[in-house]
């Protein structure tokens with residue numbers, strides 16, 4: 140067998156990789172740091188290491204390149220007109236899995252190519268639910284530990300935000316950008332919320348309220364999820380473009396890491412076996428060798444890769460001496476209501492932007508454990524054009540417009556609360572022996588489960604939120620039109636699977652994301668979370684990743 | 696081409712070519728059909744869209760709908776669902792069905808009134824459309840591509856536009872268009888003022 144072709148990573152990905160592999164039988168790519176995944180948390184790690192160290196950095200991404208900014212206006216038009224995916228082919232064929240997957244997207248930039256860009260911080264209570272509220276498990280780090288990394292993340296991705304009341308919304312420095320202004324509609328809705336005794340403010344968002352970091356100001360065309368056509372919303376491709384242009388990283392798209400391999404005679408990770416994906420399930424093997432490995436593959440694929448990496452020396456998978464890889468998947472449940480109000484609202488001014496409050500994220504002493512956020516949007520629910528009137532008669536021509544106009548003299552608010560669910564250990568991801576990818580590797584199987592303390596409180600939580608919505612409606616002389624609840628199968632902003640902790644017997648990684656079992660292996664962001672709060676999570680994943688980057692920088 | 700010969704053409708295609716190619720050609724044929732019947736489409740618009748659009752607004756709405764049909768792509772990947780790994784793609788072209796329904800409106804008009812659909816008074820056209828929609832138990836304005844009837848598709852296409860919302864609210868909201876962020880704090884201007 141010919142010797143492997145060795146490539147020392149430093150510049151743009153080597154073209155003709157597949158060709159070389161065919162000639163030499165194997166390609167080995169060496170670097171100081173090998174990051175697996177190219178989502179938002181990977182982007183945080185890479186940019187920080189690139190800025191603060193001289194390490195060579197390789198990023199390995201299973202999916203394809205994302206459509207460049209110049210194409211996004213056209214892709215958005217197709218989405219608006221036909222409902223087409225504005226990110227075509229951003230998935231791997233055959234990855235239909237059992238259980239609720241957040242999204243099928245796998246590609247350069249990860250899920251944050253089409254996220255909504257909503258970026259609240261979590262609250263201090265989230266990291267201390269056991270000591271402050273008597274439920275769940277405390278994290279090994281506190282909100283105060285994370286505060287500087289939150290700030291750094293907000294600066295990298297560009298967050299426009301309004302400081303809430305300091306007691307509820309502590310932060311040591313101002314937001315990098317002034318808030319996205321409250322629309323005329325949200326101004327009215329804020330007044331309404333205050334009559335119900337709820338202080339609300341502009342939702343922090345990773346959308347530019349002014350030109351920022353070479354990207355445009357938001358022009359409120361309202362398709363942040365799933366695609367921003369002007370680049371006003373942060374997405375990781377902007378970071379990758381810069382790092383690639385400056386030759387600070389080498390990114391290998393369409394390259395699926397299949398397993399990590401331990402060095403003989405030590406617990407260090409020596410290599411990552413990958414497949415450069417070809418058409419129709421074909422592929423070319425590639426081996427990545429590095430001093431440090433960073434798994435930044437999100438809440439599903441990180442634990443999945445560790446489980447796939449089982450071997451004679453690690454029969455249950457890597458980093459899994461505690462048996463907790465794939466366990467404690469968490470997220471939050473939501474309940475929302477549509478409330479009719481005697482207000483003339485104009486839906487469409489900037490519909491994805493909302494009001495937020497953290498008032499309910501602190502549990503009052505003596506109350507049962509219910510912590511939730513609360514957001515309010517303008518809504519066109521029950522205020523759209525319709526074909527039949529209340530009597531069921533068909534309308535055409537002027538009748539439809541007349542009916543629509545009449546009904547839109549009053550407005551509708553959408554009100555939603557995410558509430559915290561304590562994850563059960565058996566809320567988990569396992570390898571599915573029945574479903575395999577094109578290379579024969581088992582796919583994951585997911586199931587969320589509430590810990591007993593949360594399961595017992597589910598009815599109470601749902602009722603309490605319904606009562607809150609009704610109280611809000613009454614305060615505005617309105618009425619709740621209808622309430623929607625999660626079916627419970629999927630929990631939003633999922634996290635966990637490689638939880639952090641100080642005790643190697645009960646956790647997978649330490650407070651920096653370093654695997655207890657392998658000194659040169661890091662897992663970052665979502666999978667390391669101990670619990671998942673009751674607010675959008677990605678800013679927290681980014682802050683955790685930036686904190687991990689500090690430790691990775693010292694790793695050798 | 697007469698209605699009959701158009702249908703005959705589609706039928707001939709069905710017998711002559713494999714299914715995938717047939718679908719593509721049928722889509723193209725149906726687009727030709729719809730484009731070849733501007734009076735019928737315009738007449739349908741007058742029956743189902745609000746009269747305040749005026750002739751030019753109506754024509755613009757009908758043309759925009761025709762452009763939509765022409766741009767339809769079969770088996771295109773649709774926006775991913777959230778919380779699921781299932782993927783969806785667009786179905787076969789609705790244009791063939793819609794084209795046949797236009798023909799059907801013409802045929803019914805001839806049968807009941809001895810004239811083509813476009814030649815009937817608007818109120819009579821509306822009755823014919825209502826009867827067709829009642830027959831298929833239409834109860835809501837669907838997504839355009841899922842519309843079971845060409846009349847509903849045209850309605851759905853118009854009512855999804857920023858223009859329709861602005862007309863309803865008689866205000867220049869301009870939903871989903873690029874607008875200055877700072878202007879979002881004020882009440883949208885009345886339509887007349889924003890046009891002047």
Ligand SMILES: Cc1cc2nc3c(=O)[nH]c(=O)nc-3n(C[C@H](O)[C@H](O)[C@H](O)COP(=O)(O)OP(=O)(O)OC[C@H]3O[C@@H](n4cnc5c(N)ncnc54)[C@H](O)[C@@H]3O)c2cc1C
Nearest residue numbers: 176178180201245249250251255256257396437440675677
């Ligand atoms: C529609 C939508 C809207 C959202 N809106 C918001 C929002 O407004 N606010 C918010 O906070 N969050 C939001 N989220 C969630 C947010 O997008 C995610 O939390 C975040 O992007 C996760 O980033 P990540 O880096 O952890 O993982 P990912 O983005 O999942 O990136 C992981 C990457 O790793 C790659 N990968 C996986 N396995 C391998 C392997 N073995 N080899 C090589 N590569 C691999 C994947 O292809 C993927 O690209 C939204 C999500 C969706 C889907």
Ligand code: SF4
Nearest residue numbers: 357359360361363367
């Ligand atoms: S409102 Fe429009 S411009 Fe602003 S971030 Fe969202 S998609 Fe981009």
